[in-house]
Amino acid sequence: MFTTLGSLQTPCLVVDKIAFLHNLSRMEKHLDAFNVALRPHLKTVKSIAAASYILADKQAGCTVSTLKEAETFAAEGYTNITYAVGITEDKLQRVLALINQGVNLTILLDSMEQAMLVSQFCSENECTIPCLIEIDCDGHRAGLSPKNKEIVTIATILESSGLYRGLLTHAGGSYACSTAEQLIQFAEKERSAVVAAASMLEEAGITTTVLSIGSTPTALSTQNLDGITEVRAGVYTFFDLVMAGIGICDIEDIALSVLTRVTGIKRSENKLFIDAGWMALSRDRGTASQAFDCGYGLVCDQAGNLLPGLKVTSANQEHGVIECEPGFTLPDVKHGDLLRILPNHACATAAQHSGYHVLSYDDIEFWPRFGGW
């Protein structure tokens, strides 16, 4: 039976399938030119149905941010998974269970303490857990600086137990870029960081098999992937206003939006109220530090066309407030009319919902998503 937007309970997530598929194709084509594998980060979609489009081959590599993701995708037949968040000892039993199921699950660490814990665990449990060492390419988060000699010590500990596989970095700092030139420089910073660390290890007699880099802005900007074996990215699948603000996509490329209805109209105050508050939009204010602050999101009509001069300026739990900028007027809407809100950060907005209503030419599918750890 044909489903219409008007039959959906609001607020809910809507995906423009054509834009989504276009985004996937753009990344694949970009990386094909370098002959480097894409290892998509599934933390953005957290959906079996969405993943089937992102990774047609279940033996191909993917990236996850939680063991729940690893377990869920493994249960669906994905066998090559990198868990790209620093490991702690308590999580090793779940890692082992996946490895015992035949999953090639690779974990991440950045200290001797972790390396020794994992080595000891593998020795006690007579197992092999492949490990990557996290490199900090931009002072953004975890990881070791590329020239830090501790990398050699950690790799040596891991290598002695047959656990060392390679190096991983993520240029989270690229989210602060605003020009194509900066993005190209950041992409090179990511590449050169792991290549330099791998060279240092090579001099110490340790071979690095995996050189993994990636963030959506750098992955789409890179002009050189020499020495790199794989690129990770996640938010390119949907894109969002933060990515548009960085300049790595256009507003029209944003495949994800929150469908909402008008619940109140205060024309004298230039305000519309909608049934999408922060529970539906998330509290993410990622565009606040960009040149154009989109508030809690920009506003489209139900067909997905941007309504100029409007944004969600504030959000309570189940109320959003739309205001218009000087020089613009509120659209001529009635109570109950449908609007669509473009998200600041697709990962955060999607996480507030249990699934996606996916619009293609002739129907609306539902793709469930999962959360938790």
Next chain:
Amino acid sequence: MFTTLGSLQTPCLVVDKIAFLHNLSRMEKHLDAFNVALRPHLKTVKSIAAASYILADKQAGCTVSTLKEAETFAAEGYTNITYAVGITEDKLQRVLALINQGVNLTILLDSMEQAMLVSQFCSENECTIPCLIEIDCDGHRAGLSPKNKEIVTIATILESSGLYRGLLTHAGGSYACSTAEQLIQFAEKERSAVVAAASMLEEAGITTTVLSIGSTPTALSTQNLDGITEVRAGVYTFFDLVMAGIGICDIEDIALSVLTRVTGIKRSENKLFIDAGWMALSRDRGTASQAFDCGYGLVCDQAGNLLPGLKVTSANQEHGVIECEPGFTLPDVKHGDLLRILPNHACATAAQHSGYHVLSYDDIEFWPRFGGW
């Protein structure tokens, strides 16, 4: 079997049951002095198990922010529910289904357009949906100003179909208060707004049965509830750093925290990394506009004792970064050690999780929670 904190998968929510019960008792005692009913807002807990402590009597009134909450609590036997978000026409079928189940479900509106839609719906479906008119007491959100004559028009439309019950307001602006005196003034603003609107209606020959006000800060500050029939509040059950910043609770009263483990240590940079990022903590930065900005949360040891000078200064999806203020030093922790993060906003943080691990003297219970619309 005895569960320990160390056996829990992190990140996860932890509730201090003693603090939670103390918070419930504090609100009940405060309102008992005025002999006015409390209609707790269940949007904070969204949990059947938690609600059983908040509302022992299932015939007593409660408040919800979504129809999913109304349906879930109705299925559990709660029969007196106010859905306190402006109604839209598409939601009336679900409202009707609940009323047909015997639930006394009251809805909210603030326009003639909505009043006519609801009246027409009730006429067509031969049903009675009790309605409250939303009053705007502080220019914070939706609702009509107390002296707006449209209130009389709306009440008249509703009254002619037997649907009018009363008036509701919420002093969301009280969240910007920082002194006891301001809070007392805001509480009086809430009270006088609905009392004034009810007087205007009385003069027009319309009797108001329900005069509903409330927010946690005003409910706990009020010194006069003359004319008021019920008080609504939700976050008082857990409290949070925003409430502590307003001065309506102490840090020790905060019953909710996120249990997390140390995933990385960069002592030279004064940074700890934890496995609670914004997915576990939420993106809520409600303390950013207060005198003391708590970042993404303050830090306690696993027993719940505040560690002075520390806060979560940044958050990625599954990484939190703890830094310490000048004059303080990082605690002597190891990889995998447990910490607890106090939330800025309990409603937002709780919404990121599927349940609460509830600590009492001798064991840990699990209270599931639900989400969605």
